[in-house]
Amino acid sequence: MLLEPNYQQPFSHLINMVMFFVVNLIHCMSKIDSFFVSDFWGVLMVVRFNPSCLTLYQHPHHSACFSKQVAVKSSYGRHMKRGGILRPQIDFPSSPLGNGDGLRVFVVSDLHTDYAENLNWVKCLNNVKHSLNDVLLVAGDVAETYDLFVVTMSLLKERFEHVFYVPGNHDLWCRREGQKYVDSIEKLDKLLEACKALGVETQPMVIGELGIIPLFSWYHESFDREKDITGFHIPPLEMACKDFHACKWPQGLSNGDMSLAMYFDAMNDKQLEMTNEVQMKCDQIITFSHFVPRQELCPEKRMLFYPKLPKIIGSDSLEDRIRSIHGAEGRKDSSSACHVFGHTHFCWDAVLDGIRYVQAPLAYPRERKRRMNGGENWLPFCIYADNKFSERLNPCFWSDYYSANPRTPQNTELAPWVARFYRQTQKQSLDV
Ligand SMILES: [Fe+2]
Numbered sequence: 001m002l003l004e005p006n007y008q009q010p011f012s013h014l015i016n017m018v019m020f021f022v023v024n025l026i027h028c029m030s031k032i033d034s035f036f037v038s039d040f041w042g043v044l045m046v047v048r049f050n051p052s053c054l055t056l057y058q059h060p061h062h063s064a065c066f067s068k069q070v071a072v073k074s075s076y077g078r079h080m081k082r083g084g085i086l087r088p089q090i091d092f093p094s095s096p097l098g099n100g101d102g103l104r105v106f107v108v109s110d111l112h113t114d115y116a117e118n119l120n121w122v123k124c125l126n127n128v129k130h131s132l133n134d135v136l137l138v139a140g141d142v143a144e145t146y147d148l149f150v151v152t153m154s155l156l157k158e159r160f161e162h163v164f165y166v167p168g169n170h171d172l173w174c175r176r177e178g179q180k181y182v183d184s185i186e187k188l189d190k191l192l193e194a195c196k197a198l199g200v201e202t203q204p205m206v207i208g209e210l211g212i213i214p215l216f217s218w219y220h221e222s223f224d225r226e227k228d229i230t231g232f233h234i235p236p237l238e239m240a241c242k243d244f245h246a247c248k249w250p251q252g253l254s255n256g257d258m259s260l261a262m263y264f265d266a267m268n269d270k271q272l273e274m275t276n277e278v279q280m281k282c283d284q285i286i287t288f289s290h291f292v293p294r295q296e297l298c299p300e301k302r303m304l305f306y307p308k309l310p311k312i313i314g315s316d317s318l319e320d321r322i323r324s325i326h327g328a329e330g331r332k333d334s335s336s337a338c339h340v341f342g343h344t345h346f347c348w349d350a351v352l353d354g355i356r357y358v359q360a361p362l363a364y365p366r367e368r369k370r371r372m373n374g375g376e377n378w379l380p381f382c383i384y385a386d387n388k389f390s391e392r393l394n395p396c397f398w399s400d401y402y403s404a405n406p407r408t409p410q411n412t413e414l415a416p417w418v419a420r421f422y423r424q425t426q427k428q429s430l431d432v
Contacts, residue, residue: 103209103384103387104134105135105286105382105383106160106383107136107288107340107360107383108136108379108381109138109141109340109341109342109360110168110342110343110363111143111152111362112142112143112170112363113143113152114143114145117365118365119152121362122155122156125155125156126159133161133207133208134160135161135162137340138156138163138164138165139168139288139289139359140165140167140168140169140342141168141170141343142165142168142170142171143170144171144173145176146187146191146194149171150198153195153198154198156200157198163198163199164201165195166216167191167216168291169218169290171191172187173243174246174247174248175245175246182250185253204274204278205274205278206278209284210282210284210286211284214288215287216264217289217291217293217315218260218261218264218291218315219292219315220315221237221256221311222258223292223311223316224308224310226301226409227409228301228307229301229307229412230412232422232425232426233426235306235308240312241255244256261315265315265317265321275325283336284336285337285338287326287338287340288339288340289318289339289340289342290342290343291313293314293341293357294319295310296407297350297357298313299398299401299402300408300409302412302415302418303415303418307414309344326339335388335389336389337356338357338358338383338389340357340360341357342359346361346396346398347359347360347361347394347397349394349399350399350403351393358381359396360379360380
């Protein structure tokens with residue numbers, strides 16, 4: 001859902017938007033240590049991050065190290081010291097991946113294997129199954145085309161005993177599929193059929209003592225309840241979000257209202273019986289979705305290059321589903337209730353109201369090279385081993401930021417790096 005000019009807009013508008021994007025990208029790259037451009041014009045943050053953990057899957061010696069300190073350089077926030085802060089020591093257990101005999105659950109989202117680098121990353125995953133109990137949860141956005149989706153999921157199925165999947169928005173794009181599908185719903189059906197043929201799970205299941213529940217979802221604009229940023233020219237959703245043009249929906253379904261969120265949520269009703277069975281049998285449950293269940297799992301608008309981002313990321317009914325499964329207060333505690341999500345490409349690991357929320361995105365190559373999560377080597381992230389969830393939260397820039405700083409969405413003063421971005425944009429517009 002990369003924010004690109006709307007190719008259906010008038011040509012002059014296109015030129016304007018291309019200039020807007022290029023000028024600001026160059027500006028950003030020249031001014032900061034590291035930048036992040038998400039599916040959207042995401043967050044830009046002055047940050048340096050020490051590489052963290054190499055997983056069993058990609059480290060030649062199976063080392064499970066974690067950097068002892070995470071140094072973050074930031075000029076923002078009164079709780080962050082100028083020139084860098086040393087946050088609490090992050091010290092994973094010596095063997096976070098378990099002994100390899102028991103059930104292990106790895107998570108990843110936003111594979112985007114349309115990018116050759118990303119497909120190569122999948123190919124480079126260790127192709128020896130470490131045990132018959134390794135599980136991979138793929139939280140959507142695998143590939144834009146059906147063929148690449150099948151290639152990617154086949155590769156993953158060769159490497160993991162169990163692979164689970166929920167669809168993301170990119171998976172349902174039709175723009176490169178010619179006339180193969182009437183609409184995105186037909187493509188969704190084909191993807192689910194392909195999963196069945198490959199042995200990829202899309203329904204709730206108990207493995208060992210752990211319950212795994214995929215949740216279908218789509219976003220709706222009213223998910224965003226925080227105060228809007230005003231006074232700047234922020235492109236409308238239709239222009240900023242490719243879904244509005246790359247997906248095709250049958251009559252009655254539309255990106256501009258609640259219909260898609262309701263449609264996808266209703267798909268979960270079809271697997272209610274299996275969900276109830278998992279709830280009865282299991283004390284520990286992982287649910288997972290592509291979209292975001294709570295707005296607190298996304299940075300505040302003033303931090304975002306595209307402040308309207310929260311309008312195209314999440315679903316209230318998704319959080320209702322999660323609560324109905326894990327309980328209003330979570331399960332016994334966050335060590336038994338976990339929800340994995342994707343879509344925004346912001347790494348996340350935090351506990352909210354008794355549920356642990358995790359995002360472990362592969363994201364786009366350009367994001368990965370400069371991002372603040374230590375690159376790609378920590379992925380897929382092992383969330384569960386030795387009959388328990390990993391005990392320490394994974395270091396992730398934004399969830400760590402919000403564990404130390406209160407959320408103040410009533411403050412609509414743009415963060416310095418965003419303000420600079422928009423000032424430059426408006427100056428460029430005037431110059432033109
Ligand atoms: Fe997505």
